Amino acid sequence: MRRLIVSSFVSLDGVIEAPMTWASPFFVGENVDHALRALSNVEFFLLGRATYEMFFARWPGTKGPYMDRINGLKKLVASTTLKTVSWNAALIEGDVAEALAALKRQPGGDILKYGVSQLDRTLLSTGLVDEYHLSIVPTWVGQGKRAFDDVGPIDLELVDINRFANGVVTLTYVPRLTSRSANPPTRHEACGSGLSPTACSTCAMPRSWRRFRICAPGCIAIAPA
Structure with a gap:
């Protein structure tokens, strides 16, 4: 069965918004290599409307092993307002949770979502998230949306740690079973x-x-x- 993994940069003060403006200096060398290895078993890239529009405006023309892999992934876009999508993408029709649950039951590669967003509230409440990969970036941002601000209370169990020479630490968590997902x-x-x-x-x-x-x-x- 496929896994659904949510990966996000998080600043020292908990900010996740606009990571390309503050996390990019730390996404180099071994960090990129690690991110590329993490994509080895990913088949689908899950995005909400805002993330899709932000990434689509920047990434399709970017080259390199990591970006080539990202650009080549099948994209799934959860949106009720978009009518058409491109960039190897398809709109999720109907109930997002049911569509993803059906996809997870099929054999194949994992589903990856970048960024913690309001969509995570639905994914967590239906028990669809298998892992969170939170990369703690050693920088202070000062403003912007904080991790899980629009998700609500969450209970996670730490299962793995990856440390990098530039001070970034990637923490892997699995959601604990709660009354919301039970x-x-x-x-x-x-x-x-x-x-x-x-x-x-x-x-x-x-x-x-x-x-x-x-x-x-x-x-x-x-x-x-």
Whole structure:
């Protein structure tokens, strides 16, 4: 199953906004090499509208091993206002969480999202985020949106640390199971049918079964216990 990874630069004072204006001096040498290795198993690049527009304005014409890999990735854009996209991108139609959950169930490479945004609230509440890679940059920014400002309370467990000679430290976290993610919206992951409040419309099994209980061959009912 694919993983969904969220990666972000974070300043010493917690700022994540506009990282290209303050993190770029630290994104050199071994930092770029590490970022390129992190892309080795990535197949999809997930973006919200604002991030898509910001990156699309700068990155398609940029060359080099790292940018060539980024530009070549399939892009998924979560937006209700954009009508068309380019840069090897496709708009996510319908419910973003359901579309990503379906994609994660398929075999293939990981899904990567750059930056912590309001979209993370949805991703976390539905249990879709597998890892956060937060690169702490040794600089003070002074203003701008802070990490998780528009996400809300979050409980993370530190599982890995990568240190770099220029002072950057990349911390890998996994979300702990919380009351927000313990009971995702009722849905039947494989049969794809019915968000009935009482049963799967294909196999007619009650939603009272515990999370991840198989309700029919190939169908996993996710519901409150």
